[in-house]
Amino acid sequence: MLVDSHCHLASRQLAGEIDAVVERARAQGVTRLVTIGTDLDDGPTCLQLAESHPEIHAAVGIHPTSVTEIEAADWLDQIEAWARHPKVVAIGEIGLDYFHKPPEGWTFEAYQARQMDFLEKQLDLAGRLGMNVVVHNRDSWDDTVGAVLPHSDRLRAVFHCHTGSWASAAPLIEAGHLISFTGIATFKSATVVREAATEAAEGQFMVETDAPYLAPVPYRGKRCEPAYVRHTAEAIAGFRGESLEALAAHTTATAEAFFGFR
Ligand SMILES: [Zn+2]
Numbered sequence: 600m601l602v603d604s605h606c607h608l609a610s611r612q613l614a615g616e617i618d619a620v621v622e623r624a625r626a627q628g629v630t631r632l633v634t635i636g637t638d639l640d641d642g643p644t645c646l647q648l649a650e651s652h653p654e655i656h657a658a659v660g661i662h663p664t665s666v667t668e669i670e671a672a673d674w675l676d677q678i679e680a681w682a683r684h685p686k687v688v689a690i691g692e693i694g695l696d697y698f699h700k701p702p703e704g705w706t707f708e709a710y711q712a713r714q715m716d717f718l719e720k721q722l723d724l725a726g727r728l729g730m731n732v733v734v735h736n737r738d739s740w741d742d743t744v745g746a747v748l749p750h751s752d753r754l755r756a757v758f759h760c761h762t763g764s765w766a767s768a769a770p771l772i773e774a775g776h777l778i779s780f781t782g783i784a785t786f787k788s789a790t791v792v793r794e795a796a797t798e799a800a801e802g803q804f805m806v807e808t809d810a811p812y813l814a815p816v817p818y819r820g821k822r823c824e825p826a827y828v829r830h831t832a833e834a835i836a837g838f839r840g841e842s843l844e845a846l847a848a849h850t851t852a853t854a855e856a857f858f859g860f861r
Contacts, residue, residue: 600628600630600847600848600851601627601628601629601630601806601828601829601832601847601850601851602629602630602631602632602633602805602806602828602850602851602854602855603624603629603631603632603633603806603807603808603810603825603828604633604757604759604779604805604806604807604854604857604858605633605635605692605733605757605759605760605779605781605805605807605808605809606632606633606634606635606807606808606809606810606824606825607634607635607637607641607809607810607811607812608620608632608634608644608645608648608655608810608825609634609636609641609644609645609648610641610810610811612811612822613810613811613822613824617648617652618652620824620825620826621652621654621655621825623824623825623826624654624824624825624826624828625654626826627826627827627828627829628829628847629825629826629828629829630654631654631655631656631851631854631860632654632655632656632825633655633656633657633658633688633689633733633854633858634648634649634655634656634657634658635657635658635660635691635692635733636657636658636659636660636681636691636692637660637661637662637664637665637692638661638662638665638668638669639661639669639671639674639677642659642677642678642681643681645657645658645659646659646681646684646686646687649684649686649687650686655686656686656687656688656858656860657684657686657687657688658687658688658689658690658691658692658733659678659681659682659687659690659691660678660690660691660692660693660721660732660733661674661678661693661717661721662692662693662694662696662735663693663694663695663696663714663717663718663735664696664699666710666713666714666716666717667701667702667705667710667713669717675720675721675724678690678721678724679724679728682724682728682730683728685861686861687730688730688731688858688859688860689725689730689731689732689733689757689857689858690721690724690725690728690730690731690732690733691732691733691734691735692733692734692735692759693717693718693721693722693732693733693734693735694714694718694734694735694736694739694743695711695714695715695718695735695736695737695739695742695743695746696714696735696736696737696738696739697711697737697738697739697742698737698738698739699737715742715746718743718746719746722746722747722750722754725750725753725754726750726753726754729753729754730754731754731755731756731757731857731858732747732754732755732756732757733756733757733759734747734756734757734758734759735759735760736758740763740767743758744758744770744771747771747776748770748771748774751774751775751776755775755776755777755857756771756776756777757776757777757778757779757805757857758771758776758777758778758779759778759779759781759807759809760779760780760781760783760807760809760813761778761779761780761792761795761804762783762789762791762792763791763795764791764794764795765794765795765798765799768795768799772799772803777803777804777805777853777857778795778799778803778804778805779804779805779806779807780792780795780796780804780805780806780807780831780835781807781808781809781813781815781831782808782809782813782814782815782816782818782819782823782827782830782831783813784796784815784831784834784835784838785815785816785819785830785831785834786816786819787816793838796835796838796839797838797839801849801853802849802852802853802856803853804850804853805850805853805854805857806828806831806832806835806846806850807828807831808823808824808825808827808828808831809823810822810823810824810825810827811823811824814827815827815830815831815834816830816834817830818830829843832846832847832850
């Protein structure tokens with residue numbers, strides 16, 4: 600039994616296929632899927648998918664690259680209302696992204712400031728609701744860690760798609776947070792990721808697809824789907840010298856404790 604702790608089932612790339620996607624995941628032993636929202640448009644789709652499939656749970660939040668598209672003044676109330684849904688298991692995807700260029704009409708400085716404002720407000724909301732958070736960072740590690748760590752007494756965060764070293768994750772792990780690994784762990788070039796996935800102890804990490812993105816080998820470059828988390832799990836179990844069953848058992852227990860699936 601495996602959990603895909605991070606996928607985007609509301610993506611247009613998977614539209615109309617979710618029943619089959621869930622079926623193919625089941626066939627690979629992937630029995631829980633956490634679909635992650637990124638803005639005010641995909642939140643309702645995530646909730647609806649979670650309502651119609653027992654295997655699917657949802658996270659809701661505004662992704663850092665979506666912050667300039669949000670015009671509704673009451674966006675945070677909207678996220679809060681969705682967060683109270685029984686199948687919503689975290690706030691996310693939230694974070695900071697300094698890789699993507701700011702949209703037309705935005706300076707980099709203003710874009711960063713708006714991302715930080717949205718991150719802080721959603722961290723406060725999660726703390727208030729007693730929920731954990733799913734965190735995105737890209738070229739923004741220090742600022743993202745710096746924003747999350749002060750909230751460590753109220754919530755736990757998973758820094759998803761960890762591609763940094765094990766040493767870089769230490770301050771997070773020490774504060775009780777998690778990292779998770781995508782299909783990148785299966786890429787030959789990803790030696791740093793392999794090392795981190797080998798060093799991490801049981802209870803400190805989860806596995807994910809980030810579908811429809813980041814398909815693991817042997818599907819690299821193709822559309823990704825939750826069934827493929829098995830390939831990532833097999834690869835990581837191999838680095839660690841443990842069986843797939845052992846890795847599946849402890850990463851599932853970690854996901855259950857983090858998300859509190861109901
Ligand atoms: Zn994502």
